[in-house]
Amino acid sequence: MEILYNIITATVISGSLSIILVVAEYFFANYGDCKITVNDKKELVVKGGGNLLNALAENKIFIPSACGGRGSCGFCKVKALDGAGPVLPTEKPYLSAKELNNNVRLSCQIKVRQDIKIEIPEELFNIKKFKAKVIEVIDYTYDIKGITFQLLDPDTVDFKAGQYMQLETPKYEKSKQVISRAYSISSIPDNKNALQFIIRRVPDGLCTTWVHDYLKMGDIVNLVGPFGDFYIRDTDTDIIYVAGGSGKAPIKSMVEHAAKYQNPRKMTYFFGARAMKDLYLTEEFQEYEKTMPDFTYVPVLSSPDPEDDWKGKTGFIPPYFKDYIRDPLKTEAYLCGSPGMIAAVEKELTKLGVPNDKIYFDSF
Amino acid sequence: MKLGPEEKRIMDKMQPGILTVDGFLGNDNRNLHDIIQEDAEKVEALGYTAEDIGKRMQYLTERSKEAYEEPILIDQKYLVQQDIWRGKVVCPFPHKGLYVKADIHLKNIENGIEISWTPLNIHFIEEHGFFEGKGSKHRLDPETLIKAIY
Numbered sequence: 001m002e003i004l005y006n007i008i009t010a011t012v013i014s015g016s017l018s019i020i021l022v023v024a025e026y027f028f029a030n031y032g033d034c035k036i037t038v039n040d041k042k043e044l045v046v047k048g049g050g051n052l053l054n055a056l057a058e059n060k061i062f063i064p065s066a067c068g069g070r071g072s073c074g075f076c077k078v079k080a081l082d083g084a085g086p087v088l089p090t091e092k093p094y095l096s097a098k099e100l101n102n103n104v105r106l107s108c109q110i111k112v113r114q115d116i117k118i119e120i121p122e123e124l125f126n127i128k129k130f131k132a133k134v135i136e137v138i139d140y141t142y143d144i145k146g147i148t149f150q151l152l153d154p155d156t157v158d159f160k161a162g163q164y165m166q167l168e169t170p171k172y173e174k175s176k177q178v179i180s181r182a183y184s185i186s187s188i189p190d191n192k193n194a195l196q197f198i199i200r201r202v203p204d205g206l207c208t209t210w211v212h213d214y215l216k217m218g219d220i221v222n223l224v225g226p227f228g229d230f231y232i233r234d235t236d237t238d239i240i241y242v243a244g245g246s247g248k249a250p251i252k253s254m255v256e257h258a259a260k261y262q263n264p265r266k267m268t269y270f271f272g273a274r275a276m277k278d279l280y281l282t283e284e285f286q287e288y289e290k291t292m293p294d295f296t297y298v299p300v301l302s303s304p305d306p307e308d309d310w311k312g313k314t315g316f317i318p319p320y321f322k323d324y325i326r327d328p329l330k331t332e333a334y335l336c337g338s339p340g341m342i343a344a345v346e347k348e349l350t351k352l353g354v355p356n357d358k359i360y361f362d363s364f
Numbered sequence: 365m366k367l368g369p370e371e372k373r374i375m376d377k378m379q380p381g382i383l384t385v386d387g388f389l390g391n392d393n394r395n396l397h398d399i400i401q402e403d404a405e406k407v408e409a410l411g412y413t414a415e416d417i418g419k420r421m422q423y424l425t426e427r428s429k430e431a432y433e434e435p436i437l438i439d440q441k442y443l444v445q446q447d448i449w450r451g452k453v454v455c456p457f458p459h460k461g462l463y464v465k466a467d468i469h470l471k472n473i474e475n476g477i478e479i480s481w482t483p484l485n486i487h488f489i490e491e492h493g494f495f496e497g498k499g500s501k502h503r504l505d506p507e508t509l510i511k512a513i514y
Binding site (some may be wrong): 072073074093094136174175178181188190200202203205206209245246274303316338339340341344364 | 369379380381382384385428429432433434446448449450451454460461462464465467486501
């Protein structure tokens with residue numbers, strides 16, 4: 001009997017405490033409206049209590065984030081000048097000593113509980129969230145697809161060839177949450193109402209598994225962007241492009257754009273692949289050799305299959321640079337691929353005399 | 365042993381569909397500390413430490429980068445090749461940790477053992493003594509791993 005009495009007492013006490021907590025949350029954790037001042041020129045009034053990343057997104061200011069605000073990518077940095085509270089242990093690992101000194105914070109980890117003052121790069125004001133529909137799916141290779149999305153709302157976008165967007169994929173059988181991943185735009189900026197992306201399957205990857213196994217025509221997704229500073233500089237130097245796999249995406253956009261406007265700069269595009277089965281869009285790029293003023297496409301296979309009967313270049317790409325670079329000091333390079341590939345290419349280009357500040361890259 | 369809140373948070377992140385399609389626990393229903401403990405005992409019995417094993421895997425991985433995703437014979441004994449993928453994966457343990465998505469394939473040409481790992485596997489083993497749960501796609505059985513890389 002005494003045991004039963006104790007159980008009932010404990011239940012009543014814990015139940016009462018829960019009710020008190022709920023009531024307290026309602027009355028005392030109601031932060032009311034809070035003001036977010038951005039770059040001293042834009043003031044947003046938001047309902048307090050949520051995180052800064054979401055509060056900004058609700059007001060159409062999109063800070064880059066690859067993890068959707070779970071505090072695991074470290075991309076959503078802003079400079080918090082006032083009202084952001086102390087730095088949390090969850091964000092410290094993503095911030096350097098210099099960033100901490102400069103009040104840089106992860107916006108997904110900042111709770112909006114009072115007025116906040118922040119600074120963000122000006123270009124982020126141009127970033128938008130688009131609702132888009134899948135209108136074309138092309139199998140480029142056994143593990144690379146080209147996906148085209150028609151923009152619905154807003155229905156047009158301005159971007160520079162080489163920039164990227166974040167694709168938000170829905171929850172599906174193999175992903176318990178909405179996920180967001182960055183992909184380079186492979187279509188040209190002139191196509192303002194449709195964007196193409198080239199997406200290679202990543203084993204065990206949540207987003208690419210959806211793209212390759214679940215995405216279908218007519219599916220609706222969200223795209224956020226454009227982001228990035230990987231775009232052709234407006235100079236008259238020669239250009240070397242180097243890419244492999246899905247790294248072809250931003251270079252495709254750059255070359256197609258250059259072709260459309262008959263850019264007279266000397267351009268050489270090295271595309272690295274393992275075997276013939278990994279090559280794609282070859283005929284299209286060879287066609288540009290005929291239609292562009294000075295463009296050369298150089299596919300290089302590292303280990304062609306015997307049945308490929310490959311007569312082109314083999315091995316690694318860097319040894320071929322010297323045959324195509326006229327004046328290293330008047331050459332820019334645009335690279336897209338894995339960190340290892342970029343490091344190797346950068347090393348060789350620097351050795352040949354291409355200025356380091358003329359080598360631009362988009363690393364996976 | 366009862367699951368602590370920190371361990372539960374880590375195990376939640378290790379489930380399929382959170383950080384990767386398949387997660388890191390496979391069909392292993394044990395608690396994280398039990399999984400780690402059993403493998404630690406195996407590793408100790410074989411005369412190694414998880415840290416040693418992680419460093420050895422890191423050495424072979426770094427050497428294989430010299431061949432830029434092509435096969436390379438290392439120390440006349442290991443045929444190693446990397447596949448590098450776009451993106452990075454987060455470590456589910458509570459600290460900073462983004463790891464390149466890659467598969468490193470090794471064949472020990474002396475004993476014929478073939479094994480594959482990821483950069484996250486190396487970190488799991490070296491820093492957390494975690495070889496992944498039984499049935500997990502990237503589970504590395506300590507005994508097989510040691511035979512392959514030593």
